[in-house]
Amino acid sequence: MKIAVCVKRVPDTESRIKIAGDGKSIDEAGVKFVLNPYDEFAVEAALQLKEQHGGEVVVVALGTDASQETVRTALAMGADRGVLLKSNASSLDSLGAARLLAAELEAGEYDLLLFGKLAIDDYNHAVGPMVATLLNLPCVSSIAHLEISGASGTAEREIEGGVEVVEFSLPAVLTTDKGLNEPRYPALRGIMMAKKKPLEVKEVTVEPGGLEIIELSVPAERTGGRIVGEGPDAVPALIEALRNEAKVI
Amino acid sequence: MGAVLVVLEQRDGMLKRVSLEALAAGRVVADAEGSEVHALLMGPPGVSTEALGRHGADKVLAAATPDLALYQPDAFATIAANQVSTGNYDIIVLGATAMGRDLAPRIAAKLGAPLAPDVTSLTANDELVVTRPVYSGKAVFTLRVVKRPCVISVRPNVFSPTDAAKPGAVEGISADGVVAARATTVKVKEPEKAVLDVAEASIVVSGGRGLKGPENFHLIEELAEVLGGAPGASRAVVDAGWRPHSEQVGQTGKTVSPSLYVAVGISGAIQHLAGMRTSKVIVAINKDKDAPIFKLADYGIVGDLFEIVPRLIAELQKIRGN
Ligand SMILES: Cc1cc2nc3c(=O)[nH]c(=O)nc-3n(C[C@H](O)[C@H](O)[C@H](O)COP(=O)(O)OP(=O)(O)OC[C@H]3O[C@@H](n4cnc5c(N)ncnc54)[C@H](O)[C@@H]3O)c2cc1C
Numbered sequence: 261m262k263i264a265v266c267v268k269r270v271p272d273t274e275s276r277i278k279i280a281g282d283g284k285s286i287d288e289a290g291v292k293f294v295l296n297p298y299d300e301f302a303v304e305a306a307l308q309l310k311e312q313h314g315g316e317v318v319v320v321a322l323g324t325d326a327s328q329e330t331v332r333t334a335l336a337m338g339a340d341r342g343v344l345l346k347s348n349a350s351s352l353d354s355l356g357a358a359r360l361l362a363a364e365l366e367a368g369e370y371d372l373l374l375f376g377k378l379a380i381d382d383y384n385h386a387v388g389p390m391v392a393t394l395l396n397l398p399c400v401s402s403i404a405h406l407e408i409s410g411a412s413g414t415a416e417r418e419i420e421g422g423v424e425v426v427e428f429s430l431p432a433v434l435t436t437d438k439g440l441n442e443p444r445y446p447a448l449r450g451i452m453m454a455k456k457k458p459l460e461v462k463e464v465t466v467e468p469g470g471l472e473i474i475e476l477s478v479p480a481e482r483t484g485g486r487i488v489g490e491g492p493d494a495v496p497a498l499i500e501a502l503r504n505e506a507k508v509i
Numbered sequence: 510m511g512a513v514l515v516v517l518e519q520r521d522g523m524l525k526r527v528s529l530e531a532l533a534a535g536r537v538v539a540d541a542e543g544s545e546v547h548a549l550l551m552g553p554p555g556v557s558t559e560a561l562g563r564h565g566a567d568k569v570l571a572a573a574t575p576d577l578a579l580y581q582p583d584a585f586a587t588i589a590a591n592q593v594s595t596g597n598y599d600i601i602v603l604g605a606t607a608m609g610r611d612l613a614p615r616i617a618a619k620l621g622a623p624l625a626p627d628v629t630s631l632t633a634n635d636e637l638v639v640t641r642p643v644y645s646g647k648a649v650f651t652l653r654v655v656k657r658p659c660v661i662s663v664r665p666n667v668f669s670p671t672d673a674a675k676p677g678a679v680e681g682i683s684a685d686g687v688v689a690a691r692a693t694t695v696k697v698k699e700p701e702k703a704v705l706d707v708a709e710a711s712i713v714v715s716g717g718r719g720l721k722g723p724e725n726f727h728l729i730e731e732l733a734e735v736l737g738g739a740p741g742a743s744r745a746v747v748d749a750g751w752r753p754h755s756e757q758v759g760q761t762g763k764t765v766s767p768s769l770y771v772a773v774g775i776s777g778a779i780q781h782l783a784g785m786r787t788s789k790v791i792v793a794i795n796k797d798k799d800a801p802i803f804k805l806a807d808y809g810i811v812g813d814l815f816e817i818v819p820r821l822i823a824e825l826q827k828i829r830g831n
């Protein structure tokens with residue numbers, strides 16, 4: 261089985277977000293970057309499938325040079341080789357990213373293309389289904405359960421108040437949600453080996469998308485919040501506030 | 510200017526409330542631009558469309574066949590994109606639900622259109638401007654739509670359905686010519702007892718590790734019930750197996766924007782806040798007065814939840830009884 265996993269470099273969720281001088285992006289100084297947590301589920305799924313069926317796992321990232329580190333993290337988990345589509349700018353335009361990734365993945369004769377369900381920086385929730393559409397492949401998004409047998413598979417995705425069961429044929433695009441598996445940590449040996457694994461760098465150009473950034477801002481702090489009291493005796497004051505002040509009950 | 514196409518969502522033959530919210534968002538654009546809102550229904554025959562005119566649909570386009578009873582990604586994307594290409598549409602609006610989040614990028618890719626997902630506000634005067642939370646809700650993008658058509662999904666519970674009455678006459682459209690699907694939704698597994706989903710509820714009561722064990726979550730369920738809301742959970746208690754993942758609120762769970770969010774025994778970790786910070790009113794009950802959740806909360810009670818919550822349930826039951 262030949263599997264590609266698309267991975268993105270994103271700020272760690274614990275990091276404080278400061279807006280850069282241009283007012284349109286984040287100030288990256290002091291920010292720790294990680295492999296997008298949802299992409300870890302995708303890498304893990306690929307590695308498990310390779311363990312069962314044999315084959316190759318290729319990791320693909322689109323981003324600046326710094327994304328090499330992200331690719332290496334996936335290689336350290338056990339992927340075989342990496343490709344960095346190197347751009348001078350990071351783009352938050354999902355269709356632009358999908359086009360560049362689709363162009364790279366198209367000729368690879370992959371059985372599966374795996375993505376995270378969303379990148380925790382832009383929250384677009386989009387690139388996987390977009391790549392599938394551009395390449396005219398079947399796609400199941402946000403999967404928390406997967407079975408592959410031969411040239412077809414069954415996946416389950418959580419929806420509001422239920423779980424959708426979707427059958428699909430390979431080759432296919434899948435995007436992974438929490439619950440699919442427990443991603444492994446790269447072992448020391450894996451980290452050492454990752455340094456020697458092939459990582460091909462290809463230059464690409466990110467085009468501006470159809471959405472123009474007016475500004476990136478930090479949401480106003482919620483103000484006016486108050487402690488209505490301590491212990492159960494504060495309950496009537498809370499109910500009073502919810503009914504007559506906030507008017508939500 | 511081209512019209513607005515709102516893609517509706519139904520489940521078991523019933524329209525979802527988020528469809529009316531998407532109509533309201535579509536109405537904002539159409540009213541500013543002097544165009545119309547057309548509502549696209551893909552589903553089984555017999556879905557009631559009666560509310561759509563009342564809530565702002567100039568016209569309802571219905572592709573009704575039993576094959577579309579469940580969400581079929583390939584077919585839905587093809588029908589919607591065909592409708593946009595054959596009609597004159599500028600803006601496509603969906604709800605940012607499990608379906609909408611899957612469908613919106615497919616439609617955008619088919620049309621070569623930009624996608625603005627999970628939008629929390631929209632203004633349309635001389636230009637169309639949307640805002641959307643990013644970086645786990647720690648920052649907000651304000652974006653100008655500079656290319657049309659453009660696909661927008663709206664976060665549930667953020668927009669209120671509009672009362673602008675329009676004709677809303679129903680016109681059947683064909684669901685023929687839809688490509689043979691290679692991904693087919695075969696069924697939806699539903700829990701035995703139907704529960705209100707956290708992502709859809711207008712009141713959410715979430716419990717965290719402060720509840721000490723799964724046996725105490727009846728407190729959360731009872732409080733949710735008396736408020737007419739849905740129970741939610743922090744990741745700590747989902748990972749511990751006390752509650753199902755479907756209830757998890759936060760970065761790796763669901764994003765919710767209810768009118769009232771009650772956090773019980775939840776510290777307020779950044780990843781939890783990512784899922785609920787756009788709630789309209791937030792209440793926190795926690796024994797630690799320095800818990801980060803109190804920074805976000807509109808109203809807080811400091812103390813032992815095992816004393817406070819039973820009292821709260823009892824008082825609310827009294828009010829409900831009257
Ligand atoms: C990549 C990543 C993704 C994550 N995604 C999510 C996510 O989606 N959702 C999420 O929730 N978390 C998420 N987390 C985890 C998050 O960081 C926290 O660990 C988690 O939210 C803590 O849950 P909690 O508030 O229930 O528990 P704790 O942090 O342990 O808080 C328990 C609280 O209960 C209070 N308490 C204890 N006893 C009582 C009592 N008797 N009465 C009143 N109060 C009491 C305590 O004072 C404390 O504030 C994620 C973490 C990472 C690294």
Ligand SMILES: Nc1ncnc2c1ncn2[C@@H]1O[C@H](COP(=O)(O)O)[C@@H](O)[C@H]1O
Nearest residue numbers: 266267322375376378379384385386387
């Ligand atoms: N720049 C990128 N490089 C590689 N993969 C990406 C990139 N952007 C998005 N993806 C993939 O698409 C998924 C969804 O991202 P998004 O649509 O941006 O929320 C991510 O989890 C990645 O698997």
